Amino acid sequence: xxxxxxxxxxxxxxxxxxxxxxxxxxxxxxxxxxxxxxxxxxxxxxxxxxxxxxxxxxxxxxxxxxxxxxxxxxxxxxxxxxxxxxxxxxxxxxxxxxxxxxxxxxxxxxxxxxxxxxxxxxxxxxxxxxxxxxxxxxxxxxxxxxxxxxxxxxxxxxxxxxxxxxxxx
Amino acid sequence: xxxxxxxxxxxxxxxxxxxxxxxxxxxxxxxxxxxxxxxxxxxxxxxxxxxxxxxxxxxxxxxxxxxxxxxxxxxxxxxxxxxxxxxxxxxxxxxxxxxxxxxxxxxxxxxxxxxxxxxxxxxxxxxxxxxxxxxxxxxxxxxxxxxxxxxxxxxxxxxxxxxxxxxxxxxxxxxxxxxxxxxxxxxxxxxxxxxxxxxxxxxxxxxxxxxxxxxxxxxxxxxxxxxxxxxxxxxxxxxxxxxxxxxxxxxxxxxxxxxxxxxxxxxxxxxxxxxxxxxxxxxxxxxxxxxxxxxxxxxxxxxxxxxxxxxxxxxxxxxxxxxxxxxxxxxxxxxxxxxxxxxxxxxxxxxxxxxxxxxxxxxxxxxxxxxxxxxxxxxxxxxxxxxxxxxxxxxxxxxxxxxxxxxxxxxxxxxxxxxxxxxxxxxxxxxxxxxxxxxxxxxxxxxxxxxxxxxxxxxxxxxxxxxxxxxxxxxxxxxxxxxxxxxxxxxxxxxxxxxxxxxxxxxxxxxxxxxxxxxxxxxxxxxxxxxxxxxxxxxxxxxxxxxxxxxxxxxxxxxxxxxxxxxxxxxxxxxxxxxxxxxxxxxxxxxxxxxxxxxxxxxxxxxxxxxxxxxxxxxxxxxxxxxxxxxxxxxxxxxxxxxxxxxxxxxxxxxxxxx
Numbered sequence: 055x056x057x058x059x060x061x062x063x064x065x066x067x068x069x070x071x072x073x074x075x076x077x078x079x080x081x082x083x084x085x086x087x088x089x090x091x092x093x094x095x096x097x098x099x100x101x102x103x104x105x106x107x108x109x110x111x112x113x114x115x116x117x118x119x120x121x122x123x124x125x126x127x128x129x130x131x132x133x134x135x136x137x138x139x140x141x142x143x144x145x146x147x148x149x150x151x152x153x154x155x156x157x158x159x160x161x162x163x164x165x166x167x168x169x170x171x172x173x174x175x176x177x178x179x180x181x182x183x184x185x186x187x188x189x190x191x192x193x194x195x196x197x198x199x200x201x202x203x204x205x206x207x208x209x210x211x212x213x214x215x216x217x218x219x220x221x222x223x
Numbered sequence: 224x225x226x227x228x229x230x231x232x233x234x235x236x237x238x239x240x241x242x243x244x245x246x247x248x249x250x251x252x253x254x255x256x257x258x259x260x261x262x263x264x265x266x267x268x269x270x271x272x273x274x275x276x277x278x279x280x281x282x283x284x285x286x287x288x289x290x291x292x293x294x295x296x297x298x299x300x301x302x303x304x305x306x307x308x309x310x311x312x313x314x315x316x317x318x319x320x321x322x323x324x325x326x327x328x329x330x331x332x333x334x335x336x337x338x339x340x341x342x343x344x345x346x347x348x349x350x351x352x353x354x355x356x357x358x359x360x361x362x363x364x365x366x367x368x369x370x371x372x373x374x375x376x377x378x379x380x381x382x383x384x385x386x387x388x389x390x391x392x393x394x395x396x397x398x399x400x401x402x403x404x405x406x407x408x409x410x411x412x413x414x415x416x417x418x419x420x421x422x423x424x425x426x427x428x429x430x431x432x433x434x435x436x437x438x439x440x441x442x443x444x445x446x447x448x449x450x451x452x453x454x455x456x457x458x459x460x461x462x463x464x465x466x467x468x469x470x471x472x473x474x475x476x477x478x479x480x481x482x483x484x485x486x487x488x489x490x491x492x493x494x495x496x497x498x499x500x501x502x503x504x505x506x507x508x509x510x511x512x513x514x515x516x517x518x519x520x521x522x523x524x525x526x527x528x529x530x531x532x533x534x535x536x537x538x539x540x541x542x543x544x545x546x547x548x549x550x551x552x553x554x555x556x557x558x559x560x561x562x563x564x565x566x567x568x569x570x571x572x573x574x575x576x577x578x579x580x581x582x583x584x585x586x587x588x589x590x591x592x593x594x595x596x597x598x599x600x601x602x603x604x605x606x607x608x609x610x611x612x613x614x615x616x617x618x619x620x621x622x623x624x625x626x627x628x629x630x631x632x633x634x635x636x637x638x639x640x641x642x643x644x645x646x647x648x649x650x651x652x653x654x655x656x657x658x659x660x661x662x663x664x665x666x667x668x669x670x671x672x673x674x675x676x677x678x679x680x681x682x683x684x685x686x687x688x689x690x691x692x693x694x695x696x697x698x699x700x701x702x703x704x705x706x707x708x709x710x711x712x713x714x715x716x717x718x719x720x721x722x723x724x725x726x727x728x729x730x731x732x733x734x735x736x737x738x739x740x741x742x743x744x745x746x747x748x749x750x751x752x753x754x755x756x757x758x759x760x761x762x763x764x765x766x767x768x769x770x771x772x773x774x775x776x777x778x779x780x781x782x783x784x785x786x787x788x789x790x791x792x793x794x795x796x797x798x799x800x801x802x803x804x805x806x807x808x809x810x811x812x813x814x815x816x817x818x819x820x821x822x823x824x825x826x827x828x829x830x831x832x833x834x835x836x837x838x839x840x841x842x843x844x845x846x847x848x849x850x851x852x853x854x855x856x857x858x859x860x861x862x863x864x865x866x867x868x869x870x871x872x873x874x875x876x877x878x879x880x881x882x
Contacts, residue, residue: 075458077824078746078833099607104521105465107609110458150609157604161594165587165616172579180567203341 075110077117082124091124094136098123099150107150226291229279230370233320236272236327237360239265243353247346248418259342262349266334269356270327277324280369281311290376293317293369299382299801301772309393310383315517316369318396322513323359325397325404329433330356333408340429347415348408355407358540366533382801385773391451398444399471403509405437406478410506413499414548417555427489427498432860434485434502438478439856445471446849457807457822459837461736461845464613466521469592470512473585477505480581483574491571491636493563496556497578503552507545508585514541520596569639573631577624584620591616625679625730628723629686632716633693647693651685666739673738676730683727687720718859722852729848732816735841743836746827756838758819759783763791765832773797775808778823778832782812794821794834816843 076095082088095109100116108116108123119140126136140148152158199207243265250258280293284307289295297314298307312321330352337345363369386392412430416422448471453461462468481501487494515521518534565571591608599605629651633644659678666673692698694716695708743755747762754760763779777795781788794810812819817840824833 075835076744078744081744097611099609105463105607105609110460110463145605147605147607150607151611151615152606152608157598157602158594158606161590161608162616164590165583165620168586169579169583169620172583176575176579177567180572206341 075112075116076120080117080120080124082128087124087127090133091120091127094123094127094133095120097137097150098140099148101144101148225279225282226288226370226372229276229283230368232272232276232279233323233360233364233370236269236276236323237357237364239269239272240353240357240360243269244350244357246350248350251343251346251350251419254343256342259346262346262353263334265353266327266330266349269353270331273320273324273327277311277320280317280320281308284308284311287380288376289378289380290372291369292371292373295373295377295380297383298380299772300379301801302383302388303771305390305393306383306388310387312396313383313387313393316363316367318400319359319363319367319517320369321397322400322404323356323363325400326352326356326359326407329404329408337429343419344412344415344426344429347418348411351411351414351418352407355411355544358543362533362536362540366536379801382772382799385797385799385802385804385806386455389451389455391447391455395444395447395451398440398447400444402437402439402441402444402471402478403474403512405433405440406474406502406506406509408433408437409481409502410544410548413502414551416499416559417551420555420558422495422499422559424489424492427485430502431482431485431489434478434481434505435856435860438475438482439853439860441471441475441478442849442856443853445475446846450846453842454809454811454820455806457809458835459742459809459820459822459839461733461842464591464610466592467516469588470515473588473592474505474508474512476581476585476588477501477508480578480585481505483577483581487563487571487574491563491565493565493571494575495559495562499556499559500552501578501582503545503548507541507548508589510541510544514538515592565636566638568634568641570631570634570636572639573627573634576627577631580620580624584617584624587616587620588613622679625683625726628683628726629689632687632690632719632723648686648689651682651689654685655679655682669738673734676734676738680727680731680734683730684724687724687727691716691720713862715859715862718855718857718862720855721858722855725848725851725853725855727848728844728851729846732841732844732846732848735817735844736839739840740842741838743834745834745836746831747834748829748831753834753836755836756819756840757784758789758838760792760821760836762832762834765826768795770797772801773799776823776826778821778834780810780821780834782819792819792821794823796823796825813843816841816847818842 076092082091092109096107098108098119100106100108100111100113100119102113102115103111106116108119122140123136126139131139137149146152152161154162243262246265247259247262250256250261282288283291283294284298285304287294287298287300287307289298293314293316297317298310302310310317312318330349333340333345333349333352337348340348409430412426412433416426445468448468449461452463453459481498484494484498484501488498514534514537518537520534563571591613595606595608629648630641630644633647634641655678658681659674662674662677691712694712695705697705700708741756743753745751745753747753749762749764752759752761759782761781761783763781765776765778768775768777775795775797777793780792780794782790782792790812792810792812795808796805797808798805807822809820809822811821817838820837820839822835824835826832
C-alpha cells in the first residue's frame with residue numbers, strides 16, 4: 055500500500071495542499087441529482103492518480119471532473135450520456151469498469167470460463183467410478199521403507215503416549 | 224562502522240545461504256548425513272548474521288546516523304523513537320532487509336524444530352529455502368543496499384513520510400511479510416517433495432502448521448492495513464481494490480485454498496498433486512506481490528522501463544522460482560501417486576468445491592490487477608480496472624462459497640449424506656431466513672440486497688455453531704456426556720468454527736457499512752450543528768497545536784445523542800515541516816461496533832472549516848472478523864494433532880540445534 059499512498063501524498067503536495075475529496079461547495083442542491091453524481095464519480099478514474107476514483111481523490115483534476123459531471127447532470131444528461139461524454143473526451147482510461155470489447159474480452163471472460171471448465175472437468179472426473187492412474191481414485195503405490203525409516207518408526211511406536219479417543223478422532 | 228558491520232554480515236549470510244543451497248541437497252542425494260546436517264547449522268547461523276545486519280541498520284536509525292543514505296532519506300532526529308525504529312522498514316531497502324530477516328527466521332525455526340522430519344526431507348527443504356534467501360540477499364546487495372554512505376554526513380534527515388508515521392502501519396509490513404515469507408516454507412516443502420518424488424499424508428501434517436501460521440499473519444496484516452487506510456487516509460474507505468492491496472489479497476486467497484486442500488491430503492491422502500501445485504502458486508503470488516509493490520511497475524509500464532535495475536532483478540527472481548517451480552512440477556508431479564477415493568458428495572468433495580471457487584476468485588483478482596499492465600505493454604492501450612470491476616466479478620464468487628460453507632464441516636469423509644446434512648442445518652437456515660425478514664422490516668431504504676447479505680452471514684455463523692453443537696451432542700445427549708465431549712473436542716474443530724464464523728462477521732460489517740452508512744459533507748462555522756445517523760454534531764471552534772515533529776490544526780466537535788453530550792471529537796490536520804507535507808488525522812468515536820468518523824478539510828476564507836462526517840454502522844465487525852479468523856487459526860495451530868511424531872520424550876533432543 056505504501057507506494058501508492060506515497061504517490062497520493064506526493065500528488066497532494068504538488069497540488070498545493072488541497073483538502074477533501076468532495077468539497078462542500080460542489081454539492082448539488084437536488085439530493086437525487088447529487089446521489090447520481092456520487093455514484094457516477096465512483097465509476098470514474100482520476101487520471102493523474104493511482105487507481106483512485108474522482109470521488110476519493112484530492113487532486114484538482116478530480117475536482118474539475120466532479121464539477122463537470124455535475125454540470126452535465128444539471129444540464130439534463132442521463133448517466134450513460136455523462137459517461138459517453140467523458141469517454142469521448144478522455145478515452146476509456148477514465149472508466150474504472152472497462153467496457154466489454156475485443157481488447158477486454160479476456161479480462162471479463164477468463165474467470166467465468168475457468169470456473170465453468172474446471173467445474174465441468176471435475177464433474178466428469180468425479181462421475182468415473184474408478185479413475186485412471188494419477189486420477190482421483192488411484193491407489194497409492196507402497197514404496198518400501200528405508201532402513202532409517204524403519205528405525206524411526208520403531209522409535210515412534212515405542213514412545214507414542216496413549217491418546218484419548220477424542221484427540222485421535 | 225556499525226553500518227559496515229551490518230553490510231558485511233549480510234554478505235556473510237549470502238555466503239552461508241549459497242553453501243546451504245547446495246551441500247545439504249548433495250548430502251540428501253548421496254545419503255550422507257554429515258552433509259545433510261550442514262543445513263541445520265547454516266540456517267541458524269544465517270539467521271544470526273541477518274539479525275545482526277538488521278540490528279545494525281536499526282542502530283543507524285536510532286542514533287540518527289545521517290551519513291547512511293537510507294537513514295538520511297527516511298529519518299529525522301526529532302522523530303519519536305518508536306517511528307525511528309519502524310522507519311527501518313518504512314522504505315524499500317529496509318523492508319527488503321526485514322523480508323530476508325523473516326525468511327532466515329523461518330529457516331532457523333525449521334532447522335531447530337524440524338527434528339522429527341525425515342533427514343532427507345529436512346535437508347532438501349532447507350536447501351530450497353536457501354535458494355530463495357540467496358536470491359534475495361543478492362537482490363539487496365546488488366540493487367538495494369541500505370548501508371551505503373554519503374561522503375559528507377548531512378546535519379538533518381529528510382524524515383519519514385508522515386503518513387507512515389503511525390503505529391498501525393508500523394506493524395502492518397512485518398505481519399504481511401510474516402505471511403508472504405511463511406508461504407516460502409510451504410513452497411520449500413513442495414519443491415523438496417517433488418525433488419524426492421515422494422509425498423505422503425505426513426508431509427501435509429508438516430506443511431499445514433507453517434501454512435496456517437503464515438495465513439494467520441497475512442490475515443491480521445491485511446486487516447491491519449485496511450484499518451490503517453480507513454483511519455489515516457481520511458475518507459473512511461476500507462478496501463480500494465488497489466493493486467498493492469490485491470498483491471496481498473491474492474496470496475491470502477491461495478493460502479486459504481492451500482490450507483483446505485492440505486487438510487484433504489492429511490486426512491485422506493487425496494489431492495496430492497493439487498496441493499503441491501497450490502503450495503507453489505501461493506508462494507509465487509507472494510513473490511508477485513513483492514514484485515508489484517517493489518519494482519515500480521504499477522506506477523506505469525514506462526517508469527518501470529526507464530529505471531529497470533530493480534524491476535528486472537525481481538523479474539528474474541520471479542521467472543527463476545515460479546518458472547522453475549512449475550517446470551519441476553510438470554516434470555516430477557506424475558511420479559507422485561494419488562490415493563484416497565471419494566464420492567462427489569463428501570467432505571473431500573466440499574473441499575474441492577471450496578478450492579474451485581477460491582482459485583477462481585484468486586484468478587479474477589490476478590487478471591484484474593495485471594490485465595491493464597499487460598495490455599499497455601502489448602498494445603499501448605490504457606484501460607483502468609478498478610473497484611467497480613472487482614465488486615462485480617469477485618463478490619459473486621463468494622456467494623456460492625459462503626452458501627456451501629456450513630455443509631463442509633458437517634459432511635462425512637469419503638461419502639456424505641447431503642440430505643442428512645441439510646436436515647441438520649435446518650435450524651441455521653431458519654435463523655438466516657428470520658434474519659432476512661427482520662432486516663427487511665427494520666430498515667427502510669438501502670440496497671435491496673443488503674438483507675440477503677445479513678442472511679448469508681447469519682447462515683454461515685449458525686452453520687459454524689451447528690457444527691459445534693453436533694460434535695458435542697448438545698440438546699441431544701445428557702449434559703455430562705456433552706461436557707466430556709466438549710472437553711475432548713479437538714481444538715482444530717473450535718478453530719475451524721471460529722474462522723468460518725469470522726468470515727461471516729466480516730461480511731456482516733461490510734454489508735452494514737456499505738448499505739447503511741451515511742455521510743455528511745459540510746462547511747461549518749463555530750456553533751454550527753449538523754445531524755448524522757441520529758447524532759448531533761456541534762462545531763466548537765478550531766485551535767492550533769504543536770506536536771514533536773509537526774504542527775496541527777484541531778477542530779473540536781461536541782457530539783450529542785438525544786440532547787445529551789456523549790463525547791467531544793477532535794479531528795485534525797497535521798503539517799510536517801521536514802517533508803513539507805500534511806496528513807489528515809480522523810477522529811473516531813466507537814459506539815458498540817459502529818463508529819462516527821470525522822475528517823477535517825481546509826479552513827475557508829470566512830472562518831469556516833470543511834468537514835466530512837460519516838456514520839459507519841457495524842464497521843468494526845469487518846476487522847473483528849479478521850481477528851476471529853486469526854484466533855481460529857491459532858486454536859487450530861495449538862491442536863496437538865499438528866504436532867505429530869513429537870512424543871514428549873523425543874521432544875527435547877529435537878529442540879537442540881542440529882550438529
